[in-house]
Amino acid sequence: MIDYYKDIILESNLSLKRNIEGYNFxxxxxxxxxxLxxxxxxxxxxxxxxxxxxxxxxxxxxxxxxxVLSEDCKNKQAIIGLVFKDDxxxxxxxxxxxxxNxxxxxxxxxxxxxxxxxxxxFLDKKFDFAFSAKYGYLTSFARNTGNGIELKLKMFLFALIDNSQSYLALxxxxxxDGIYFTRFLPYYFKKYNKDIYLLKNYGNYRKDIKSQLEKIEEIVDTLVRNERRFRRDYLIINGLVDDDIKDRVKILKENLKSENLKSLTDMLEVLYDLKKYNILGFNTGLSDVEIDYLIFNLTKNKYxxxxxxxxxxxxxxxxxxx
Structure with missing residues (x-):
């Protein structure tokens, strides 16, 4: 990922879905x-x-x-396989x-x-794909039926979207433009994470999928640029001074040390707030690498x-x- 999108696009995956004729999904x-x-x-x-x-x-x-994998992949009856290539x-x-993927x-x-x-x-020469003349390539999720494209972007937009009204308008x-935009609900979370959003495509019936992907590229690029601009002016837009943020950071650090954070929801809320203030240039006592390490390990599938x-x-x- 190029630096310009760093800390805005947290995860991205583009996948092409196909199913084999003659087998259940x-x-x-x-x-x-x-x-078999x-x-x-x-x-x-x-x-x-x-x-x-x-x-x-x-x-x-x-x-x-x-x-790349579903959250419940380990609980499925079907045997799952993977092939890792460079790209x-x-x-x-x-x-x-x-x-x-x-x-x-x-x-x-x-x-x-x-x-x-x-x-x-290449695989089309090896398998007969499940296909309908009316609907296109058949997939497990109806919204992917057609071209079988699934795009997922997880974005950290703490400055661009500051209230429910702006979220609903966006x-x-x-x-x-054929984009499904929603708040992110992590696995086992009891409420939406307030600053993390998921962007997905829909409308796999389009004949010119490349033009649609190009359009999505332009839209996401605009989101990223606007987020950068709003981050730059975050304090002014929100009527804050440095001491306001420093007070908030102090409370967050005390919460971490208190051992009172017992739910995943509370843990990630504190960590993403610290990540936000790191990005804004404040000292939180934890580096970006440390915060990302904690978020990754706290959200592991084993819990x-x-x-x-x-x-x-x-x-x-x-x-x-x-």
């Missing part, structure tokens, strides 16, 4: 049939194909966070039989799409529920060491 795919599909891919990719159970915990969570990752039997590409959607399309053309405007004692112990032990 993965949601109702039997373990036996999923193994895995075997077909092993004939193509041989030792490059690995099973989900072989993926280490950190890689698994990176793939879930970026949208893309193929996921087999997760949400769809085939998902070809490109992640963390900044805003170069067209180049990523070209890579995915070349892989899809959401409505983006809908006209269960919004309140998990192991998560609580991890955070408090880290803060004590600091």
């Amino acid at each position: 993965p949601i109702s795919l039997s373990e036996e049939d999923s193994l 599909i895995i075997e077909k891919f092993k004939e193509i990719y041989e030792d490059e194909l690995i099973l989900l159970e072989e993926v280490d915990e950190n890689t698994l969570n990176k793939l879930i966070n970026s949208g 893309y990752i193929i996921v087999i039997n997760d949400t769809d039989h085939i998902s070809i 490109a992640s963390n590409f900044g805003l170069d959607l067209k180049s990523s799409f070209d890579i995915l399309s070349s892989v899809e053309k 959401k409505s405007n983006l809908a006209h 269960k529920g919004n309140r998990d004692s192991e998560r609580y112990e991890f955070l408090n032990s880290y803060i004590k060491e600091q």
